[in-house]
Amino acid sequence: MTPRIDIDRLSAEIDSLALLSETPPPAVTRLVFSKEDQAARKMLGALFEKAGLEIRVDAVGNTFARWNGSDPARKPIATGSHIDAIPNAGKYDGVLGVLGALEAIRALQSSGFQPQAPIEIILFTSEEPTRFGLGCLGSRLMGSRLSPERAAELRDHDGKSLDELRAAAGFGSEPLASVAIPQGNYAAFVELHIEQGPILERENLDIGIVEKIAAPAALRVRFEGDGGHAGAVLMPDRRDASLGAAETALAVEHLVKSLGSSDGVGTTGIFKIKPGAINSVPFEATLEIDIRDTDHSARQAVEESLRSEIREICKRRHLLHEITTINSDPPAICAPALVEAAESSAREAGFTHRRMVSRAYHDSLFMALIAPIVMVFIPCRNGWSHRPDEFSSPSQIAKGVEVLARTLARLAS
Numbered sequence: 001m002t003p004r005i006d007i008d009r010l011s012a013e014i015d016s017l018a019l020l021s022e023t024p025p026p027a028v029t030r031l032v033f034s035k036e037d038q039a040a041r042k043m044l045g046a047l048f049e050k051a052g053l054e055i056r057v058d059a060v061g062n063t064f065a066r067w068n069g070s071d072p073a074r075k076p077i078a079t080g081s082h083i084d085a086i087p088n089a090g091k092y093d094g095v096l097g098v099l100g101a102l103e104a105i106r107a108l109q110s111s112g113f114q115p116q117a118p119i120e121i122i123l124f125t126s127e128e129p130t131r132f133g134l135g136c137l138g139s140r141l142m143g144s145r146l147s148p149e150r151a152a153e154l155r156d157h158d159g160k161s162l163d164e165l166r167a168a169a170g171f172g173s174e175p176l177a178s179v180a181i182p183q184g185n186y187a188a189f190v191e192l193h194i195e196q197g198p199i200l201e202r203e204n205l206d207i208g209i210v211e212k213i214a215a216p217a218a219l220r221v222r223f224e225g226d227g228g229h230a231g232a233v234l235m236p237d238r239r240d241a242s243l244g245a246a247e248t249a250l251a252v253e254h255l256v257k258s259l260g261s262s263d264g265v266g267t268t269g270i271f272k273i274k275p276g277a278i279n280s281v282p283f284e285a286t287l288e289i290d291i292r293d294t295d296h297s298a299r300q301a302v303e304e305s306l307r308s309e310i311r312e313i314c315k316r317r318h319l320l321h322e323i324t325t326i327n328s329d330p331p332a333i334c335a336p337a338l339v340e341a342a343e344s345s346a347r348e349a350g351f352t353h354r355r356m357v358s359r360a361y362h363d364s365l366f367m368a369l370i371a372p373i374v375m376v377f378i379p380c381r382n383g384w385s386h387r388p389d390e391f392s393s394p395s396q397i398a399k400g401v402e403v404l405a406r407t408l409a410r411l412a413s
């Protein structure tokens, strides 16, 4: 069986979806529950229906489109990704995993393949943290990694709660607790995604098969010192909060380098100082720190040492501090049997491939809590993502969709 991918149809659908954006092309901006997101959901719903898929939507807007199998006893094989996009992003991140999954199913249908197990596309709500400050909202709730009580309290920048916004979007009739899916519900989850890194392109390969997904721990650290006039407060008397923060940012770098695994990375991407005037000693500083690794214990070692180093810095500089964990998720290991299934599919299709690590996290990270998972990557130009010039060629996309189709067929047979 050779699934024949209609790349023109898929490319046209990717282009149409990209036009449902708050920013003009080529930029794509699609905030979850915005009118553009709603329009995109409507477009996908119509395409799912046209392909004869059975649709269900849960209380947070996660959408399930199922191709029924011939054996009712078999657990479904799931695939999918997200369609929300950060401000000024591109058109492939997430979307490829949803529209690509639909094309994979259509290709299998037209090849005459009949699945024994159901194949189900999942469109996850709010993978990007843009609106609620927390990534993978839909899959996190599905995997019971976020309690419904905490989720209900999440608010966007305008102070609107998730509860209010999901109701306005038409998903409010059931409680958030109903989103959770028990472990063992799915036989497998396979996510197709652009690599968002440079490795496949650099090595001139068609397909990446993910073995591990690195996961972030995100911390917010607030330092409190004493302000004053930059000319008048003498150096021995200072309690400069920004210097405690600066030393902490350097500590993140040296601790990740010394204690993290070779996949370990640490970034201090937010640095806010008050009052923020050139002639005033900073009395408050806030950092947000992102530490990632594929090795959970190495990441924990970095975090623990960082906490003790912050205590030591603050003691020496006479500062107060407060550390908030924004999130801390365990990395995921892909199921060896699924890695092999995807690899055999790539080999069978005659595509070049390698195993790799996903350094960005995805809905798969949370699906791993309830199902065996694997991810299939395709190259993207210069490894660029989350920017308007994000690009994968039609032939690169067609190969990824073919590997997905072959893998789904293998698993659903």
Ligand SMILES: [Zn+2]
Binding pocket: 082, 093, 094, 127, 193, 362
């Ligand atoms: Zn994504």
